Amino acid sequence: QVQLVESGGGVVQPERSLTLSCAASGFSFKSCVMHWVRQAPGKGLEWVSGISLDGNDKHYADSVKGRFTVSRDNSKNTLNLQMNSLTTEDTGVYYCAREGYGSGYCGTFDPWGQGVLVTVSS
Amino acid sequence: DIQMTQSPSTLSASVGDRVTITCRASQSISGWLAWYQQKPGKAPKLIIYEASSLMSGVPSRFSGSGSGTEFVLTISSLQPDDFATFYCQQYQRYPPTFGQGTKVEMK
Numbered sequence: 001q002v003q004l005v006e007s008g009g010g011v012v013q014p015e016r017s018l019t020l021s022c023a024a025s026g027f028s029f030k031s032c033v034m035h036w037v038r039q040a041p042g043k044g045l046e047w048v049s050g051i052s053l054d055g056n057d058k059h060y061a062d063s064v065k066g067r068f069t070v071s072r073d074n075s076k077n078t079l080n081l082q083m084n085s086l087t088t089e090d091t092g093v094y095y096c097a098r099e100g101y102g103s104g105y106c107g108t109f110d111p112w113g114q115g116v117l118v119t120v121s122s
Numbered sequence: 123d124i125q126m127t128q129s130p131s132t133l134s135a136s137v138g139d140r141v142t143i144t145c146r147a148s149q150s151i152s153g154w155l156a157w158y159q160q161k162p163g164k165a166p167k168l169i170i171y172e173a174s175s176l177m178s179g180v181p182s183r184f185s186g187s188g189s190g191t192e193f194v195l196t197i198s199s200l201q202p203d204d205f206a207t208f209y210c211q212q213y214q215r216y217p218p219t220f221g222q223g224t225k226v227e228m229k
Binding site: 035044045047050059061095100104105106107108109110111112113115 | 153154156165171177209216217220223
């Protein structure tokens with residue numbers, strides 16, 4: 001079955017870096033646009049970043065542009081998010097999600113991983 | 123960016139009630155709207171896409187309608203498993219944006 005498993009979360013001090021990974025299985029990873037979406041504690045959902053099939057086209061939310069870098073390794077079915085210059089505002093659960101494909105479905109997020117918690121604190 | 127506004131933020135209802143959640147976009151998004159259900163401690167789950175298309179396996183008591191800037195998620199008869207937070211999301215253009223969420227709680 002389709003599965004997305006995030007890893008790499010933890011507690012990190014402000015201004016430090018952290019890299020998240022998402023291991024995909026059960027589908028053709030190289031054929032799917034992938035995204036990161038985050039959720040601050042007790043808050044709503046915020047799209048963070050998206051990456052094209054071949055990794056050449058990347059998009060970022062303004063709140064992370066210049067600090068976060070998304071990448072993918074299609075040979076390893078892995079999605080990554082390098083997060084630099086972290087602030088307390090980056091604290092939250094980070095989800096990787098596959099973009100839906102097909103008529104009317106492209107642009108949605110389905111499915112999502114279970115999420116990984118990132119806590120930025122001194 | 124396209125702003126998405128949901129109402130109400132919280133909704134108290136009982137099992138069997140008909141529940142309606144509204145989502146408004148700051149500009150027209152045609153029908154490029156999705157609804158997600160999120161339960162505490164779990165990842166969101168896509169339940170409706172393209173404003174009114176039900177995902178496979180989602181109970182038929184869920185339905186979506188609307189186009190342009192105003193959309194509605196309806197649960198025809200609320201069941202115990204439906205108590206959750208619901209989010210709308212536009213995918214007309216980048217960046218994809220979500221509503222702030224509507225928590226459906228037990229009255």
